[in-house]
Amino acid sequence: MGASSGMGYELAKLMLRDGHTLGLAARRLQPLKELQTAYPQQVKISAIDVTAADAPQRIQSLIEELGGIDIYFHSSGIGKQNWMLDATIEEATLRTNALGFTQCIGTVYRYFASRPEGGHIACISSIAGTKGLGVAPSYSATKAFQNCYMQALEQQANMRHLPIRFTDIRPGFVDTALLNDSHHYPMLIQPEKAARQIYKALLRNRHVVVIDWRYRLLVPLWKLLPNAIWRRLRIRTRDGE
Numbered sequence: 730m731g732a733s734s735g736m737g738y739e740l741a742k743l744m745l746r747d748g749h750t751l752g753l754a755a756r757r758l759q760p761l762k763e764l765q766t767a768y769p770q771q772v773k774i775s776a777i778d779v780t781a782a783d784a785p786q787r788i789q790s791l792i793e794e795l796g797g798i799d800i801y802f803h804s805s806g807i808g809k810q811n812w813m814l815d816a817t818i819e820e821a822t823l824r825t826n827a828l829g830f831t832q833c834i835g836t837v838y839r840y841f842a843s844r845p846e847g848g849h850i851a852c853i854s855s856i857a858g859t860k861g862l863g864v865a866p867s868y869s870a871t872k873a874f875q876n877c878y879m880q881a882l883e884q885q886a887n888m889r890h891l892p893i894r895f896t897d898i899r900p901g902f903v904d905t906a907l908l909n910d911s912h913h914y915p916m917l918i919q920p921e922k923a924a925r926q927i928y929k930a931l932l933r934n935r936h937v938v939v940i941d942w943r944y945r946l947l948v949p950l951w952k953l954l955p956n957a958i959w960r961r962l963r964i965r966t967r968d969g970e
């Protein structure tokens with residue numbers, strides 16, 4: 730889900746090259762059609778808006794068309810800096826990253842719970858969920874929601890003895906359309922590189938993975954910072970570079 734650009738698109742390409750059969754979804758069909766043209770035997774596509782009421786039905790139809798799935802990968806998301814707390818941005822972010830995410834993950838969780846072999850649920854959240862970031866409040870808060878939701882579902886699946894695996898992927902800054910706003914983002918990596926690391930994490934059944942190594946060092950350090958210091962930090966990107 731969210732295979733039309735960025736990390737989702739790059740991961741799809743890697744998995745197709747390895748011979749996997751994929752159901753690709755997003756609102757924009759054109760990039761999905763291009764992958765289908767390149768790999769006609771391996772790709773089914775569907776136009777799905779994660780915020781729409783029919784998203785669960787469309788996911789189920791795609792699963793049926795594929796004859797079942799073993800892994801669901803959720804890459805859909807939006808995010809913007811929002812100093813003025815523009816309500817349009819805040820609400821759209823909540824609808825996509827919290828409500829849309831929840832209804833998609835819920836649909837596949839119930840699907841995997843219903844079959845003996847279970848499955849694997851993976852999502853791209855973000856390091857932005859590990860602390861409240863002043864530049865993008867709703868983005869940061871919805872990513873924290875995703876981190877917590879995945880953790881809660883994993884505990885629930887264990888309590889219910891369901892064979893469902895979970896991978897929560899938390900990248901730092903990645904050079905995709907999501908950051909296309911003329912700000913300068915430090916320690917930026919390319920989506921192809923992020924996708925390679927994501928793919929490896931999926932194959933290894935990792936529970937939580939921070940990408941890349943520089944953020945793996947940074948995130949535990951900033952999590953240790955007391956709130957008295959965190960709330961005074963000036964974490965912002967420079968404009969116009």
Ligand SMILES: NC(=O)c1ccc[n+]([C@@H]2O[C@H](COP(=O)([O-])OP(=O)(O)OC[C@H]3O[C@@H](n4cnc5c(N)ncnc54)[C@H](OP(=O)(O)O)[C@@H]3O)[C@@H](O)[C@H]2O)c1
Nearest residue numbers: 731733734735736755756757778779805806855902903905
């Ligand atoms: N780029 C970064 O620095 C960064 C860092 C950490 C985490 N992330 C997270 O990584 C994920 C992927 O983002 P990206 O960086 O690869 O950006 P991207 O290129 O903008 O990709 C976002 C994907 O989400 C899909 N999407 C957005 N709204 C949707 C909706 N309502 N319904 C269905 N699909 C929707 C888009 O497809 P359509 O527009 O075609 O629907 C697109 O395929 C996001 O969750 C993002 O928060 C990004």
